[in-house]
Amino acid sequence: xxxxxxxxxxxxxxxxxxxxxxxxxxxxxxxxxxxxxxxxxxxxxxxxxxxxxxxxxxxxxxxxxxxxxxxxxxxxxxxxxxxxxxxxxxxxxxxxxxxxxxxxxxxxxxxxxxxxxxxxxxxxxxxxxxxxxxxxxxxxxxxxxxxxxxxxxxxxxxxxxxxxxxxxx
Amino acid sequence: xxxxxxxxxxxxxxxxxxxxxxxxxxxxxxxxxxxxxxxxxxxxxxxxxxxxxxxxxxxxxxxxxxxxxxxxxxxxxxxxxxxxxxxxxxxxxxxxxxxxxxxxxxxxxxxxxxxxxxxxxxxxxxxxxxxxxxxxxxxxxxxxxxxxxxxxxxxxxxxxxxxxxxxxxxxxxxxxxxxxxxxxxxxxxxxxxxxxxxxxxxxxxxxxxxxxxxxxxxxxxxxxxxxxxxxxxxxxxxxxxxxxxxxxxxxxxxxxxxxxxxxxxxxxxxxxxxxxxxxxxxxxxxxxxxxxxxxxxxxxxxxxxxxxxxxxxxxxxxxxxxxxxxxxxxxxxxxxxxxxxxxxxxxxxxxxxxxxxxxxxxxxxxxxxxxxxxxxxxxxxxxxxxxxxxxxxxxxxxxxxxxxxxxxxxxxxxxxxxxxxxxxxx
Numbered sequence: 001x002x003x004x005x006x007x008x009x010x011x012x013x014x015x016x017x018x019x020x021x022x023x024x025x026x027x028x029x030x031x032x033x034x035x036x037x038x039x040x041x042x043x044x045x046x047x048x049x050x051x052x053x054x055x056x057x058x059x060x061x062x063x064x065x066x067x068x069x070x071x072x073x074x075x076x077x078x079x080x081x082x083x084x085x086x087x088x089x090x091x092x093x094x095x096x097x098x099x100x101x102x103x104x105x106x107x108x109x110x111x112x113x114x115x116x117x118x119x120x121x122x123x124x125x126x127x128x129x130x131x132x133x134x135x136x137x138x139x140x141x142x143x144x145x146x147x148x149x150x151x152x153x154x155x156x157x158x159x160x161x162x163x164x165x166x167x168x169x
Numbered sequence: 170x171x172x173x174x175x176x177x178x179x180x181x182x183x184x185x186x187x188x189x190x191x192x193x194x195x196x197x198x199x200x201x202x203x204x205x206x207x208x209x210x211x212x213x214x215x216x217x218x219x220x221x222x223x224x225x226x227x228x229x230x231x232x233x234x235x236x237x238x239x240x241x242x243x244x245x246x247x248x249x250x251x252x253x254x255x256x257x258x259x260x261x262x263x264x265x266x267x268x269x270x271x272x273x274x275x276x277x278x279x280x281x282x283x284x285x286x287x288x289x290x291x292x293x294x295x296x297x298x299x300x301x302x303x304x305x306x307x308x309x310x311x312x313x314x315x316x317x318x319x320x321x322x323x324x325x326x327x328x329x330x331x332x333x334x335x336x337x338x339x340x341x342x343x344x345x346x347x348x349x350x351x352x353x354x355x356x357x358x359x360x361x362x363x364x365x366x367x368x369x370x371x372x373x374x375x376x377x378x379x380x381x382x383x384x385x386x387x388x389x390x391x392x393x394x395x396x397x398x399x400x401x402x403x404x405x406x407x408x409x410x411x412x413x414x415x416x417x418x419x420x421x422x423x424x425x426x427x428x429x430x431x432x433x434x435x436x437x438x439x440x441x442x443x444x445x446x447x448x449x450x451x452x453x454x455x456x457x458x459x460x461x462x463x464x465x466x467x468x469x470x471x472x473x474x475x476x477x478x479x480x481x482x483x484x485x486x487x488x489x490x491x492x493x494x495x496x497x498x499x500x501x502x503x504x505x506x507x508x509x510x511x512x513x514x515x516x517x518x519x520x521x522x523x524x525x526x527x528x529x530x531x532x533x534x535x536x537x538x539x540x541x542x543x544x545x546x547x548x549x550x551x552x553x554x555x556x557x558x559x560x561x562x563x564x565x566x567x568x569x570x571x572x573x574x575x576x577x578x579x580x581x582x583x584x585x586x587x588x589x590x591x592x593x594x595x
Contacts, residue, residue: 015361015452018297019560023567024540027212028242028249041567061362061394065560066539067213067297069313090364090396091297095313144199144327154315155221158322162225 001100001150003123005081006130007053009116010046012039014059018092021063021071034070035077052079055118057109059085063092072096082120084109084127084138097145100153104138122149177427179333180399181367184308184424188291189328196431198330204320206234206285208294208302208309210276212241212539215260216253217314218321229264230324236268236285237261238276241541243534274507274533277301277388277475281380282509284413288402289424293320298475298557299397300368300390304383305409306402306424308367311391331365331396332433333426337372340441345592347485348382349477349555349575351438352389353446357456359436361394366433368395369426374440375400380409381481388476389557392453401425445591447553448573451561459578462588469552470495470583471564472576473504473531474538477555482506482576483514486555487522489580489594495527496586501579502544504531526583537564546571553582 020041026034039046056075062085063071072095075083082102086109096103102122112118116131125138141149151157178186178193186194188202209215214237222228229235237257245251254271261269270279277298280286288306293299295317302309310328312320320326338351351374368390375383383400390398400406402424407417426432445459472478472486483505495501503523505511511533514520524530531537537544538556545565546552552564552571559571572588581591 015454017558017560019540019558019563023562025545025565027541028247028253041562061364064361064394065297065558067295067299067311067313069213069217069315072313087362087364089394091311091313094316098313098315098319142199154319155224158225158227158319162227162322 001152003121005053005055005120005122007055007081007118008051009112009114009118010050010054010056011112011114012056012058015061015064016058018063018065018068018071022068022074027068027070031070031073031077035074038074038078047078050078050080053081054079055120056080056083057085057112058083060087062088064089067091069095069099072099072101076101084120097148098154100149102141102149104141106136106138108136110134110136177429177431179367179430179432180369180401180424180426181308181331181333184289184291185328185330187289194330196330196332199327200330201325201327202291204234204293204324204326205290206236206292207320208276208280208292208296208299209235209237209317210241210296211239211253211257213295213314213317215257218318219256219260221315221318222321225322227322229321232265233267235266236280237266238270238279239272240275241535241539243272244532246542272534274509275475275535278479278506278510281305281384281409282413282507284410284415287410287418288406288421289418293326297391298388300395301384301388301475303387303390303397303399304380305406306400306421308397308399310397329365331367333367333369333430334363335369335371335432335435337435337437338374338440339372339437340374340439342374342440342443343592345445345577345595346443347575347577348378348385350443350446352385352392353448353453353456353573354443356392356448356453359393361392361452361454363394366395368393368398370398370400372437376403379481380405381479384479385476392557445575445578447578447588448559450559450570450572453557453559453573459574459588459590465572465588466551467499467553467582467587468550469544469546470499470501470579471537471544471552471554471556472579473502473536474556475506476557477576478504478506478510480510480513482555483510483519483523485576486580487519489577489584489591490526490528491522493526493584493594495583499583499586501528501583502531502537503528504536505533508533540564553579553588555579
């Protein structure tokens with residue numbers, strides 16, 4: 001896993017919910033189809049214009065709503081490299097880590113404009129806005145959970161455990 | 170500072186301590202819990218975990234501890250949803266899942282209806298409204314599909330021991346008010362960002378509530394952003410368990426918070442002054458008293474989902490609709506929460522009252538609440554719904570508007586064609 005991320009900022013407000021991230025009408029199809037409609041209700045350009053490596057910045061309760069993992073999976077599919085928010089809805093937070101998508105709390109986010117160039121150090125939690133020079137300290141990801149992220153998500157993490165123990169229970 | 174071993178604890182702490190096999194646990198600690206029961210449904214279940222389990226070479230840790238319910242893509246509306254349901258059936262058989270309910274009702278209603286819950290249990294569910302089970306004195310949290318794969322493979326999950334917020338309601342609710350109005354009020358009052366907190370409900374209003382109404386309190390703890398909702402068991406809880414045909418666990422009534430438990434906050438509200446509440450688009454947080462809505466037209470009145478289509482919800486709607494008709498230009502759709510709900514409502518005359526008023530009955534299932542079945546709404550239309558969420562585009566067009574209210578309020582709007590205080594009809 002890359003510990004130092006650089007990319008453009010996509011900036012959202014509070015309460016970005018799972019219905020706008022993964023609209024129910026597209027839940028039957030593939031992740032690629034669903035991802036094409038990610039956030040279209042609030043930003044019709046997001047899915048077509050977001051580039052692999054871009055970072056998302058948001059306010060409180062990012063990912064509130066459903067347990068649908070596709071909300072996080074759509075962002076992984078689109079290549080989002082990390083999300084920094086004031087706070088996350090708890091199921092979304094777990095889903096993202098389980099899918100290998102870094103999610104960091106940053107209670108005091110200063111000025112970040114859409115398209116600003118950002119640099120995020122996952123080890124220290126330092127977020128550097130290269131466009132205006134400002135720096136913010138995010139809460140580093142707890143050590144207990146970093147193992148899952150380092151492995152690339154819960155599935156590869158469990159694969160290590162299952163192949164080590166040889167257990168099939 | 171570590172509290173003494175005999176320091177008072179919350180109910181959530183006690184259940185997590187038991188499930189993690191520790192003498193006690195403290196908020197903030199990350200512990201691994203053994204899961205007593207797992208709830209899954211057709212949308213987040215087999216179709217998302219089957220291939221992952223196979224990739225791990227793992228089997229379900231204990232098929233007798235899994236309850237699987239097909240409730241989202243039911244009945245199938247196209248070949249894709251039919252395939253999802255077929256895959257769910259095949260997987261249930263392959264894995265010898267002990268409790269599989271195929272199109273019998275919504276998972277959060279099936280779990281207590283079929284007697285699967287006992288106070289003190291630690292459960293996970295593959296759905297965000299899993300906190301509903303907390304109404305029975307359990308600790309039950311929602312998880313996503315990869316997490317579910319891990320639980321199915323290992324029987325375990327890590328959890329950060331949460332803080333608890335105690336919410337007391339005292340006194341008697343007015344006629345025309347319900348648990349739904351309480352929860353919409355709380356979404357506005359406490360906001361939707363009570364992340365990682367347990368919402369523990371109590372007080373004389375809650376003591377007097379039926380299990381159906383208590384389920385609404387815990388169900389919509391999800392909308393408060395909470396980790397879960399919880400209500401200590403009492404005689405009402407044990408009576409419910411008995412009528413499902415299950416024995417009541419000997420320690421059922423011992424699962425409660427201690428006096429002077431270390432709550433992060435305690436809120437107390439007066440139920441007698443609450444008036445019906447309506448959430449305006451596009452968030453449950455955007456709730457106001459019904460009296461502040463001036464002639465807002467309602468094109469679709471919807472009674473459905475785990476939150477708002479149990480037997481008690483149909484009774485509330487029938488109380489308003491008895492001897493009245495649905496307004497032309499407004500459609501009233503009702504999707505009962507389980508087959509047993511429909512059966513009971515047919516037996517006691519409720520269905521006749523609803524259909525005589527002009528209600529359209531839809532199949533049992535999550536349906537339009539999740540934007541999945543029949544009952545989608547068009548660009549520019551308004552829907553008043555007894556469900557729990559009104560995020561943008563959830564029930565159809567991104568340019569549609571969903572309002573939330575109690576079954577009383579939904580029925581009243583069906584009669585007048587606009588958002589209406591239901592108390593005038595009661």
